[in-house]
Amino acid sequence: MQRMPLIAVLAAAFIVFSANIGGYDLWPPDEPRFGQVAREMMQSGNPIALTVNGQPYKEKPPLLFWIIALVSLPFGDVTETTARVPSLLAAMAAVYFTFQLASRMYGYRVGLCAGLVLITSVLFWWEARSARTDMLLTACLAAALYAFWMHHETKSGRWLVAFYVATGAAVFAKGPPGVVFPLLLAIAFYWKRSDERRALRLGWGLLAIAAVLAVWLVPAYVSAAPSSSATPGHSLGLAENLYRQTIGRFLLGVSKPRPPWYYLENLPLNLFPWTLFLPWTVWFAWTRRRENDAMRLLFCWIIPAIVFFSISSGKRAVYLLPIFPACAILIAYSVVALSDDTQRTWVRRSVGGVWAIPLLALGVLAFPLGYFAWIADTIDFDLSFAGTLEKYELTVNYDMVRAAAVVTGAALIFAVHAIVVTARRQAGAMHFAMAGHFAGLAVIAATLVLPEVNTLKGASGFCAPLRQLSERGTTYNLYSVAFSREEYIFYAKHKHIPYLVDEWPIHAPPDMDPAEFIGQLRALGSALRKSTGPVEIADWANITDAEVEALRAKSESVFSFAKAKSPLVDEFKTSVGRSVQEFAQSTANSGPTFLIVQESDWRWLLPFAPELRSLTLVARAPVGSERVALFANAAGAGIALNGTQ
Numbered sequence: 001m002q003r004m005p006l007i008a009v010l011a012a013a014f015i016v017f018s019a020n021i022g023g024y025d026l027w028p029p030d031e032p033r034f035g036q037v038a039r040e041m042m043q044s045g046n047p048i049a050l051t052v053n054g055q056p057y058k059e060k061p062p063l064l065f066w067i068i069a070l071v072s073l074p075f076g077d078v079t080e081t082t083a084r085v086p087s088l089l090a091a092m093a094a095v096y097f098t099f100q101l102a103s104r105m106y107g108y109r110v111g112l113c114a115g116l117v118l119i120t121s122v123l124f125w126w127e128a129r130s131a132r133t134d135m136l137l138t139a140c141l142a143a144a145l146y147a148f149w150m151h152h153e154t155k156s157g158r159w160l161v162a163f164y165v166a167t168g169a170a171v172f173a174k175g176p177p178g179v180v181f182p183l184l185l186a187i188a189f190y191w192k193r194s195d196e197r198r199a200l201r202l203g204w205g206l207l208a209i210a211a212v213l214a215v216w217l218v219p220a221y222v223s224a225a226p227s228s229s230a231t232p233g234h235s236l237g238l239a240e241n242l243y244r245q246t247i248g249r250f251l252l253g254v255s256k257p258r259p260p261w262y263y264l265e266n267l268p269l270n271l272f273p274w275t276l277f278l279p280w281t282v283w284f285a286w287t288r289r290r291e292n293d294a295m296r297l298l299f300c301w302i303i304p305a306i307v308f309f310s311i312s313s314g315k316r317a318v319y320l321l322p323i324f325p326a327c328a329i330l331i332a333y334s335v336v337a338l339s340d341d342t343q344r345t346w347v348r349r350s351v352g353g354v355w356a357i358p359l360l361a362l363g364v365l366a367f368p369l370g371y372f373a374w375i376a377d378t379i380d381f382d383l384s385f386a387g388t389l390e391k392y393e394l395t396v397n398y399d400m401v402r403a404a405a406v407v408t409g410a411a412l413i414f415a416v417h418a419i420v421v422t423a424r425r426q427a428g429a430m431h432f433a434m435a436g437h438f439a440g441l442a443v444i445a446a447t448l449v450l451p452e453v454n455t456l457k458g459a460s461g462f463c464a465p466l467r468q469l470s471e472r473g474t475t476y477n478l479y480s481v482a483f484s485r486e487e488y489i490f491y492a493k494h495k496h497i498p499y500l501v502d503e504w505p506i507h508a509p510p511d512m513d514p515a516e517f518i519g520q521l522r523a524l525g526s527a528l529r530k531s532t533g534p535v536e537i538a539d540w541a542n543i544t545d546a547e548v549e550a551l552r553a554k555s556e557s558v559f560s561f562a563k564a565k566s567p568l569v570d571e572f573k574t575s576v577g578r579s580v581q582e583f584a585q586s587t588a589n590s591g592p593t594f595l596i597v598q599e600s601d602w603r604w605l606l607p608f609a610p611e612l613r614s615l616t617l618v619a620r621a622p623v624g625s626e627r628v629a630l631f632a633n634a635a636g637a638g639i640a641l642n643g644t645q
Helices: 003-018 030-044 063-075 080-106 108-119 122-128 134-154 157-174 177-189 194-199 202-224 231-252 262-270 274-287 293-311 317-340 345-375 398-423 430-457 464-471 486-492 514-532 545-562 569-589 599-605 610-614 634-642
Strands: 379-385 388-394 477-481 497-499 593-598 616-623 626-632
Touching (some): 003 108, 003 430, 030 063, 030 080, 030 486, 063 080, 063 134, 063 157, 080 122, 080 293, 108 122, 108 317, 122 134, 122 262, 122 430, 134 157, 134 177, 134 317, 157 202, 177 293, 177 317, 262 274, 262 293, 262 317, 274 293, 274 317, 274 345, 274 430, 293 317, 317 345, 345 398, 345 430, 398 430, 464 486, 464 616, 464 634, 477 599, 514 545, 514 569, 514 599, 545 569, 545 599, 545 610, 569 610, 593 634, 599 626, 616 634
Parallel strands (some): 477 497, 477 593
Antiparallel strands (some): 379 388, 593 626, 616 626
């Protein structure tokens, strides 16, 4: 076996995927949640009953959380690096199986090229450094695809066992999708080949997977429902989750409803830059569709999956990540054939010329955009303790300019190189040049650009005052008001108490349809947030009576307008007002207490309870698309300032 190509591919994968992998925060929505689930597993010592914020977590199976916890164990806690390492390792495993399968089908040149295509496809690169379940699923399914092919070639029972073990691992990684891809493959590949299909023993294999899954699922059910009184609610949660994750997502799109042609638009973008070879690859593969079983295998892995997920109303780009290894092999096979074809140099030159265009555009635009970000309006970040406000005006500093300059220089150099390679008579190395260019830009982006994006997207800096208290072992209460996000739990290292998150303090009238009731409440809440947004607040640490009155006037205008459309307005106003006032009083009079709240929510809360202004502003910053504030009562402000309980 020629090991050098494999070693080279895996080394390239490690460099590209691991660059600065822990150099920025876990980003919502999934990364902080998954990191927190793994952390709570480590804290409880219970790998069966998954929790987040102390509540049962039923969205995903446990494999990723087990691996994150295992990687984090030597370090004592989950970090950005330990949360992402499982995806890094899974991506390298997917590259390994892709290389092996491509090499066995078409030789080591195609195996090497397939590995490089996979490493430098934009979505695959991104998921390889993200703490999510999709790359783990892809690695398991890449192993299943390789085992399926080996079983088909050798008829060996051990490869059949390996196929079902990998499929079972895929189910533990992400649930039903772990079965969907192999099942579609088996049906399509052995269509009209009943004897070979029976040799797969699909029924027994799926039964074995279900039995192994039950080994975790049953204890998880029992652990999460310790009492008979809790069981019915938990049963409903499991049933609801099963609906949401399978039937609901497939038929109704409860997650991300998209049109049927979504993947025809999205898949080429996510394969970039290899999208540039797609016209050639599609023609090349289609003309050889009956060439042999190897081509049949790739078609039967890719096409049924695209059709299946296109029929589904719920669509996300990552749902098709498991077909990327097969796509990489098809692209590599066609590209290697193209590089050997002396009659079609115009195709290679066309691809090279087109590839130089986005590189030139990036080189021309990166520095002006970075400089503009540097001189743009300052980002307010307010810190105050015990009523004394210190205002820090943080600009996007010279690091942004440096990052933009490096991106500009690299992109222009790569563009010139692409033009030089294209101008050569054969341009046979164009695919290697593209892989190198993308890899270089990916490492630069991970090292210099993503940390700058993190200044606007990450929650770690905002949560620093809370995290310091948690690490000192200080006891305090933490409320998340009108919204609940796991990044604040993760970076505060403290569970929070949701307030006005899941439901409003109002009961549905007996004669109103529940769906209509929920819809009207959501509409009222949304109208309140929008109406108070335009009111100017000069100093968030000292909101004036006039500003509160302006907020109240906006709220009253919403209630007056909504009365003609909803019978809930009066009760909504009374019930929410009473609840907010009680919350304000209990918060002020309790022990050390902190509130995390979005500014858009604080605006409509203040007219209900102006006494909330007595709370001390501890921190205020943009986190993602929202500006978020951290408030403390007198006891909380005292410990934040003095570091004592």
